[in-house]
Amino acid sequence: MRDDGRRTVTAVGGLTAGCRLGDWEVGAPIGTGGWATVHAGRPAGGSAQTSGEQADVADVALKILSTEGLAPRQARAVAEAARREVELAARARHPRLVRFLDSFTLDRPGDAHLDGAIVLVMERAAGSLRDRLAAGIGPSEGARLVTEICEGLAHLHRSGWVHGDLKPDNVLLMADGSVRLSDFGLATELTATQGTHGYAPPMGTFDYLPPERWKAPLGEHGVRVRPSADIWALGILIHQVFASGATPFPGATPVSRAAAVQEYAEGRTPLRIDTAVPPFWRALISDCLAPTHAARAPHTAENLLARIGRRPAEEGRPQPGQQPGPQPGSHPAGPPPSRPRRKGVRIAAVAASVCAVAVASWAYAERGAGPETPGADRIRVFNEERGCRERTDRVPDCSLGLAIDPHRNYTTDNVVPTRVWHGDVLAVDCRLAQGVPIVDEGGTWSAEWFRIRLPAGSRPATAWLPAVRTKDHPAVPACPRPGSTPSR
Ligand SMILES: Nc1ncnc2c1ncn2[C@@H]1O[C@H](COP(=O)(O)OP(=O)(O)OP(=O)(O)O)[C@@H](O)[C@H]1O
Numbered sequence: 001m002r003d004d005g006r007r008t009v010t011a012v013g014g015l016t017a018g019c020r021l022g023d024w025e026v027g028a029p030i031g032t033g034g035w036a037t038v039h040a041g042r043p044a045g046g047s048a049q050t051s052g053e054q055a056d057v058a059d060v061a062l063k064i065l066s067t068e069g070l071a072p073r074q075a076r077a078v079a080e081a082a083r084r085e086v087e088l089a090a091r092a093r094h095p096r097l098v099r100f101l102d103s104f105t106l107d108r109p110g111d112a113h114l115d116g117a118i119v120l121v122m123e124r125a126a127g128s129l130r131d132r133l134a135a136g137i138g139p140s141e142g143a144r145l146v147t148e149i150c151e152g153l154a155h156l157h158r159s160g161w162v163h164g165d166l167k168p169d170n171v172l173l174m175a176d177g178s179v180r181l182s183d184f185g186l187a188t189e190l191t192a193t194q195g196t197h198g199y200a201p202p203m204g205t206f207d208y209l210p211p212e213r214w215k216a217p218l219g220e221h222g223v224r225v226r227p228s229a230d231i232w233a234l235g236i237l238i239h240q241v242f243a244s245g246a247t248p249f250p251g252a253t254p255v256s257r258a259a260a261v262q263e264y265a266e267g268r269t270p271l272r273i274d275t276a277v278p279p280f281w282r283a284l285i286s287d288c289l290a291p292t293h294a295a296r297a298p299h300t301a302e303n304l305l306a307r308i309g310r311r312p313a314e315e316g317r318p319q320p321g322q323q324p325g326p327q328p329g330s331h332p333a334g335p336p337p338s339r340p341r342r343k344g345v346r347i348a349a350v351a352a353s354v355c356a357v358a359v360a361s362w363a364y365a366e367r368g369a370g371p372e373t374p375g376a377d378r379i380r381v382f383n384e385e386r387g388c389r390e391r392t393d394r395v396p397d398c399s400l401g402l403a404i405d406p407h408r409n410y411t412t413d414n415v416v417p418t419r420v421w422h423g424d425v426l427a428v429d430c431r432l433a434q435g436v437p438i439v440d441e442g443g444t445w446s447a448e449w450f451r452i453r454l455p456a457g458s459r460p461a462t463a464w465l466p467a468v469r470t471k472d473h474p475a476v477p478a479c480p481r482p483g484s485t486p487s488r
Pocket of ligand 1: 124127182183
């Protein structure tokens, strides 16, 4: 037995079709996620050799979570995610949740990829909601899918769990079209004492995180998570179902869409629901996307399910002769809704802070204003987002913030009004080795910051560029700790 308590088995053969993992024969690969690869599988030697849970399932999916090349902390996070999946599956069984059949840890010295890998065995789906979105889903089919998603979510919440990563990739569709919620690696159990919230690792998928999550403090047990976070994700997902995959928040990248979420949550922009979404669903989406936890809390999965059950029979179907056009809650003059990338990105909370910086759009920094500053070296801004690197029009979505204080969280309330863009050359006068650590959108991590001299007349006169926002290494002196000497 391994110390995670799962059964240890010896894999037979390499991980190719036909090889054996525990009681299961490996089939063709199905897909790869951020943590795992998933293969088709079936009971080794036919279902007659399996028993109990496994006996009636001929087609399974084998989700293999390898810990190869991971730092011990990351490996522990993977093991913890697997433990959560198994625990939730065992305790909150329901026809709308994917059914788990087996789990075990591989013991395979000599095969770095498989040794220590965790294998989760579950019923196999035919695909996911993500696969269906682009082609467009009709109103009645959309209503059925949303109903079944709500059924699964209502059951999870009743059982005291928050899913934590609800998105189209994690809504599996069986061969008969029925829904199974899956991927419980970020699921959180509500605390026994209060039952209102739980604590989760600071991870999630940008496009589905509620506004409050970006500023949630990271405590010893993780970030606080409440069922209303799933309701926000549900609102995005319902919008996608009825708008061919588009989310209501504009932006070319997950980071810029997250910035649009903040703009909306802070009351600077309205919610823009695609005109293709039928009226009943528009109202439901607005409630799910209420900007605060408090405003969202009354809209529980249970209540939403009841509302869906009571909707008028024809609701949501375009009336004959109806022209597409502005409807309540829609703002056609605004930027088009955006279609997220196929695969979501999981980024730690500190990156969320980076993202939040892009929210405000202020005065443009003068390109090249810095180098003329006497006594300063030069540093060029680098934006990890390729889409922004290719643009030269200095759109607000591609702007980056300079921090006021590199020892405070890198969020909108801690950036100067001057924005910078990829390629800007700034005047730098010193380097701080240890500020708040920042992770950029590509996963690069650094606690280093550079002090930037802003153009003459700026207030404050200096600000801080995180080292992850440049590829330069200027030979500048070490900065005094901010506050110890005047910096402006
Ligand atoms: N039971 C299943 N049946 C069929 N396909 C599945 C099943 N479970 C997962 N998949 C598919 O396998 C792929 C990867 O799975 P999954 O998203 O669960 O991995 P992950 O690493 O946890 O992903 P993420 O990065 O979203 O957390 C996805 O395309 C998903 O649709």
